[in-house]
Amino acid sequence: MEYIMPEYEVTVGSSYFNAITKREKETITYDGAVKELPIIKELGLTRTMAELEVHASGIIFDYINQTAGAEIALKAVILPPELINMLEGASEADGFTFNKTNDIGREFAFGYWGENSDGSFVYYWHPVCKLVPADEKHRTRTKDIPDPEADYKIIIIPYNNIWRVKYSTKAADEAGLDVLTKAEFFAQPVYNEDDLPIHTP
Numbered sequence: 001m002e003y004i005m006p007e008y009e010v011t012v013g014s015s016y017f018n019a020i021t022k023r024e025k026e027t028i029t030y031d032g033a034v035k036e037l038p039i040i041k042e043l044g045l046t047r048t049m050a051e052l053e054v055h056a057s058g059i060i061f062d063y064i065n066q067t068a069g070a071e072i073a074l075k076a077v078i079l080p081p082e083l084i085n086m087l088e089g090a091s092e093a094d095g096f097t098f099n100k101t102n103d104i105g106r107e108f109a110f111g112y113w114g115e116n117s118d119g120s121f122v123y124y125w126h127p128v129c130k131l132v133p134a135d136e137k138h139r140t141r142t143k144d145i146p147d148p149e150a151d152y153k154i155i156i157i158p159y160n161n162i163w164r165v166k167y168s169t170k171a172a173d174e175a176g177l178d179v180l181t182k183a184e185f186f187a188q189p190v191y192n193e194d195d196l197p198i199h200t201p
Helices: 081-088 169-174
Strands: 009-023 028-030 035-037 040-056 059-076 091-093 096-098 108-116 121-132 150-156 165-168
Touching: 009 040, 009 081, 009 121, 059 121, 081 091, 081 121, 121 169, 165 169
Parallel strands: none
Antiparallel strands: 009 028, 009 035, 009 108, 040 059, 059 150, 091 096, 108 121, 121 150, 121 165
C-alpha cells in the first residue's frame, strides 16, 4: 500500500494578458510585452466536452470524450479600461471611447498561476482566448466601504488541439530540471510543444 498526501492549491496569483497580432496555421505573433495584473479574486474553468458512447453487442463497448474548448469565469477587482477597449475592439481618441455594434474583439493569450500547500507552483497559459463583454454595474456610494468586484468571461479557443499549457515546478524539480521562475514562464505565451522554455540539468 502506498500512502499519498497530495498538495492542494492555497491561492491563485496574478493574471497575464498578451494580445495576438496574427495567428497562422503553425505560428502565433503576440503584440508587445506580456501584461501582468494582480487582480484575480476567483477563477473558475469549465471544459466544453464532446462525448460519445460506443454501443456493441448490447453493451457500452467504449466511452470517448474530448475537450472541445473551455470557458473561464473570472472574478476580479477590475480590468483596466484600456485593456478592455483593446480586447473588445473599441476605438479610442482624445479621451473618448467609441463602442460600435460591429466591433470585433481581439484574440489574446491568458495566463495565471497557483501556489500549493507544499510551496510549489503551477503556471498556466491558454494560448488563444477571447473576452466576452461583461455586464456593467454602477452603484451609489453608501456609508460602507465597497469591495470592488467585476465578473468577466473568457472563451478559450484550442490552437492546434492545445487549449492549455500547464507547468508544475514540483514535477520539474522531481525530474532533476532547473525550475522555471514565474518571470521566465510568463515572459511570453507558450503554445508549441516543440519550443518549450525548459531548463535542463
